[in-house]
Amino acid sequence: MISFLSNTLNSGLYSTTIRYLLILLPIALPIILLVLFWIVRFRWITMNYIYKLKPFIIEIKLPKEILKSPAAMEIFFSYFAQRGAENLNEAFLDGRTRPCFSCEIVSTGGVVKFFIWCSDSKWKNLIETQLYAQYPNLEIFETEDYTKDFYFDPDKYPMFATQYALVKPDPFPIKTYIDYGLGLGEDQKEEYKIDPLTSVIEYMGSLKKGENAWIQILIQKHEKPTIFHGKSSVDKILKDEIKDEIEKIRKEAIPEADKKDDKAFKFPNPTKGQVAIISALERSSTKTPFECMIRSIYICEKNAFFPPNIGGLVAGVKQYSSADLNGFRPDTVTEGDPINRDFARIFPFYKKILERNVLDRSRDLLYAYKLRSYFQHPYKHYGRSRPFILTTEELATIFHFPSGLVSQTPTLQRVPSKKSEAPSNLPV
Numbered sequence: 001m002i003s004f005l006s007n008t009l010n011s012g013l014y015s016t017t018i019r020y021l022l023i024l025l026p027i028a029l030p031i032i033l034l035v036l037f038w039i040v041r042f043r044w045i046t047m048n049y050i051y052k053l054k055p056f057i058i059e060i061k062l063p064k065e066i067l068k069s070p071a072a073m074e075i076f077f078s079y080f081a082q083r084g085a086e087n088l089n090e091a092f093l094d095g096r097t098r099p100c101f102s103c104e105i106v107s108t109g110g111v112v113k114f115f116i117w118c119s120d121s122k123w124k125n126l127i128e129t130q131l132y133a134q135y136p137n138l139e140i141f142e143t144e145d146y147t148k149d150f151y152f153d154p155d156k157y158p159m160f161a162t163q164y165a166l167v168k169p170d171p172f173p174i175k176t177y178i179d180y181g182l183g184l185g186e187d188q189k190e191e192y193k194i195d196p197l198t199s200v201i202e203y204m205g206s207l208k209k210g211e212n213a214w215i216q217i218l219i220q221k222h223e224k225p226t227i228f229h230g231k232s233s234v235d236k237i238l239k240d241e242i243k244d245e246i247e248k249i250r251k252e253a254i255p256e257a258d259k260k261d262d263k264a265f266k267f268p269n270p271t272k273g274q275v276a277i278i279s280a281l282e283r284s285s286t287k288t289p290f291e292c293m294i295r296s297i298y299i300c301e302k303n304a305f306f307p308p309n310i311g312g313l314v315a316g317v318k319q320y321s322s323a324d325l326n327g328f329r330p331d332t333v334t335e336g337d338p339i340n341r342d343f344a345r346i347f348p349f350y351k352k353i354l355e356r357n358v359l360d361r362s363r364d365l366l367y368a369y370k371l372r373s374y375f376q377h378p379y380k381h382y383g384r385s386r387p388f389i390l391t392t393e394e395l396a397t398i399f400h401f402p403s404g405l406v407s408q409t410p411t412l413q414r415v416p417s418k419k420s421e422a423p424s425n426l427p428v
Contacts, residue, residue: 045095063137073396107204161365165331210304287391332383
């Protein structure tokens with residue numbers, strides 16, 4: 001085999017290949033440089049567009065009584081479905097992108113607060129009016145970014161951070177508030193309701209002075225990939241993917257005897273579990289979808305760092321998992337993969353490399369969180385993770401305002417007195 005290859009090269013194949021490469025170089029090189037220029041230029045104009053925007057962050061104080069189900073938040077989230085570039089000029093000359101929103105639950109020394117951030121201040125009026133429309137007794141005010149006092153310093157602020165991914169493909173929904181019995185029409189007394197968000201708030205309210213836990217849910221409208229958006233992370237729209245998954249389940253439900261007999265009428269006979277999955281998929285297909293990313297960070301003063309609290313932060317996101325449907329799992333983690341950690345134990349020289357990677361990843365995740373950057377550069381699709389798709393029903397499950405009876409966490413800030421109506425000077 002080796003002699004055959006040697007004879008082939010000696011016969012002139014090598015010199016012929018070099019000759020053709022030299023001939024094609026004047027043609028290929030300009031094309032390669034043009035593609036590189038186009039990529040760099042598109043990235044620059046997009047970042048320049050984002051840099052010129054004026055982001056804002058609002059804090060939301062809850063009333064003592066909230067009688068509405070998370071369905072009210074579904075309506076609110078539907079207004080986040082805002083488009084980006086509408087034509088080639090806006091996409092490739094202006095660098096316009098879809099607006100990015102971030103819904104955040106934050107604990108500062110056990111004091112729990114709700115925040116909403118947006119990349120463009122022009123959406124501030126829309127967000128406030130829709131919040132007041134669903135929850136007239138809320139208090140909303142613009143505030144400074146709570147992350148501004150934190151910077152990357154492992155000696156002063158040890159931290160843990162992670163980004164999450166879905167366990168199964170996007171079409172399969174997570175366990176939602178409807179599955180918990182919080183949907184409209186549920187004849188259930190307030191004190192017997194089970195709100196999954198309560199456990200998250202209770203955990204965050206249990207943190208001590210110097211401890212900080214942040215949960216960030218980044219969302220933007222989910223659209224079919226087009227040239228206006230640049231390169232998208234998804235190949236199909238959610239409804240098409242749901243149809244494909246339902247068709248797979250129906251084919252699996254056909255009895256084996258019917259599959260083998262080509263002449264037999266192939267009638268699906270699904271199990272109860274398959275029927276429940278199809279029902280959840282069909283319900284999900286009627287909801288507005290969003291491309292999402294969830295991050296969580298546990299960052300503390302050095303003397304307050306308590307590693308067991310990391311598990312509570314991760315569990316608060318993973319609790320929405322369903323064995324038959326979907327759920328969340330940590331994906332990009334500051335500590336690295338278990339395989340890498342095991343490798344470092346076996347080979348001491350690799351330990352320093354792993355420690356350097358942990359520091360780099362911690363720094364990147366902290367600043368990505370502070371910038372709310374994921375859908376665009378500088379931290380576009382950071383790590384191994386890709387944006388996943390959640391519907392308004394799923395978003396309303398993991399971010400809504402719990403009732404005062406269901407969630408009685410004393411450190412959850414609430415409005416001390418009840419308002420009779422929303423402010424009269426709301427923007428129109």
